[in-house]
Amino acid sequence: MHIPPFAIEQFFAAYEFTTPYLLCASDCETMTVADLLRLADMPLDALGDLRLSYTDSQGSPALRAAIAAQYATHDAASSLPVTAEDIVMLAAPEEGIYLLMRALLDPGDHVVVLTPAYNSLLNVAEHVSGHVSRWPLRVTPSGVTPSGWQLDLDALDRLLATGTKLLIVNFPHNPTGLLPSPAEFADIIALARKHDVWLFCDEMYRGLELDGRETLPTAVAQYEKAIVLAGLSKVHGLPGLRAGWLALHDAALRADLINWKHYTTICAPAPSELLALAGLRAQAQLIARNRALITANLQTAVAFFARWPELFTWRRPQAGSVALVELHVADVTAYCHTLAQTAGVLLLPGKYLDYDEGFVRWGFGRADFATGLAQYEAYLQRAR
Numbered sequence: 001m002h003i004p005p006f007a008i009e010q011f012f013a014a015y016e017f018t019t020p021y022l023l024c025a026s027d028c029e030t031m032t033v034a035d036l037l038r039l040a041d042m043p044l045d046a047l048g049d050l051r052l053s054y055t056d057s058q059g060s061p062a063l064r065a066a067i068a069a070q071y072a073t074h075d076a077a078s079s080l081p082v083t084a085e086d087i088v089m090l091a092a093p094e095e096g097i098y099l100l101m102r103a104l105l106d107p108g109d110h111v112v113v114l115t116p117a118y119n120s121l122l123n124v125a126e127h128v129s130g131h132v133s134r135w136p137l138r139v140t141p142s143g144v145t146p147s148g149w150q151l152d153l154d155a156l157d158r159l160l161a162t163g164t165k166l167l168i169v170n171f172p173h174n175p176t177g178l179l180p181s182p183a184e185f186a187d188i189i190a191l192a193r194k195h196d197v198w199l200f201c202d203e204m205y206r207g208l209e210l211d212g213r214e215t216l217p218t219a220v221a222q223y224e225k226a227i228v229l230a231g232l233s234k235v236h237g238l239p240g241l242r243a244g245w246l247a248l249h250d251a252a253l254r255a256d257l258i259n260w261k262h263y264t265t266i267c268a269p270a271p272s273e274l275l276a277l278a279g280l281r282a283q284a285q286l287i288a289r290n291r292a293l294i295t296a297n298l299q300t301a302v303a304f305f306a307r308w309p310e311l312f313t314w315r316r317p318q319a320g321s322v323a324l325v326e327l328h329v330a331d332v333t334a335y336c337h338t339l340a341q342t343a344g345v346l347l348l349p350g351k352y353l354d355y356d357e358g359f360v361r362w363g364f365g366r367a368d369f370a371t372g373l374a375q376y377e378a379y380l381q382r383a384r
């Protein structure tokens with residue numbers, strides 16, 4: 001059965017490993033295995049001594065306990081405790097999107113998706129159910145809302161009232177960097193509850209709140225029909241681990257997810273599970289490091305955007321590593337391809353996010369951001 005191209009990943013596949021300056025990456029700067037183990041206070045031999053057997057399909061009990069403990073620390077006041085039993089490890093965060101749609105949806109089920117969205121959140125839902133409605137984020141003139149983006153909760157209420165089975169959201173949001181206020185997030189959960197809708201909350205960027213903003217409580221600690229996707233790719237800067245998990249309370253749905261997983265990957269790779277444990281042990285240092293990196297890169301970006309007001313209209317991200325920025329050129333997509341091919345600088349066209357042609361995604365999590373930006377500025381000056 002046909003599925004649309006995964007436009008973001010196809011664009012990255014074409015350029016990621018041949019373009020020197022990635023100004024649109026969504027992950028944070030990574031590190032070596034040795035550095036990670038050192039940070040986690042684990043010996044290198046822990047990896048060397050690991051046996052490469054199959055792993056538990058649900059995920060290693062020790063790793064699931066560490067994940068649940070991390071939710072307990074952040075969400076102590078929550079009404080729904082998250083336990084190791086609630087966690088299903090994945091062979092990659094991406095896998096969780098596929099498994100969930102397969103396990104939960106039947107053809108014809110109505111799904112509401114916050115857009116713009118990471119392609120698979122929209123496309124896999126559409127592929128399986130064939131009945132998706134978009135819940136569009138509204139762009140506002142800069143300064144109208146703190147983020148420059150607006151959630152329309154009345155529109156969501158109306159959409160969910162149409163016999164909806166699943167609502168898909170992603171906070172902190174890729175690609176806008178929107179973080180709802182705690183009240184807005186509570187309202188979204190209340191609407192899901194009011195309409196008895198499953199809530200798939202992609203929390204891949206949770207932990208990267210900026211400018212002193214509070215981390216939102218995880219949806220899985222707030223709502224019994226929430227399914228949360230999380231992992232170590234973005235916030236921790238460990239995308240090569242492919243470590244991710246789903247957290248949910250419903251035992252029957254968990255069993256269905258694991259059954260689907262037997263058809264995809266059976267279990268997570270043993271080295272990834274071990275290193276994921278290291279990533280969680282070093283979590284505080286990794287998050288502090290990456291928040292500091294994003295904050296410094298945002299400062300560099302602010303100065304850059306101020307020097308090129310005729311070219312960009314930008315809305316500062318409140319959380320996460322990315323922002324969706326207006327680029328005032330005639331053909332944004334063609335511009336980005338030319339920029340990659342002639343200046344070695346990568347920006348992601350909004351078109352590949354299934355969004356307005358006039359926008360590009362920027363990413364602020366990489367250590368060479370300032371160097372890449374200087375390359376871009378030199379290119380702009382040459383073209384002036």
Ligand SMILES: Cc1ncc(COP(=O)(O)O)c(C=O)c1O
Pocket residue numbers: 026092093094095118170174202204231233239242
């Ligand atoms: C919102 C969102 N969800 C899920 C994923 C998938 O994560 P991974 O690439 O680590 O599988 C991404 C990756 O970009 C993402 O941005």
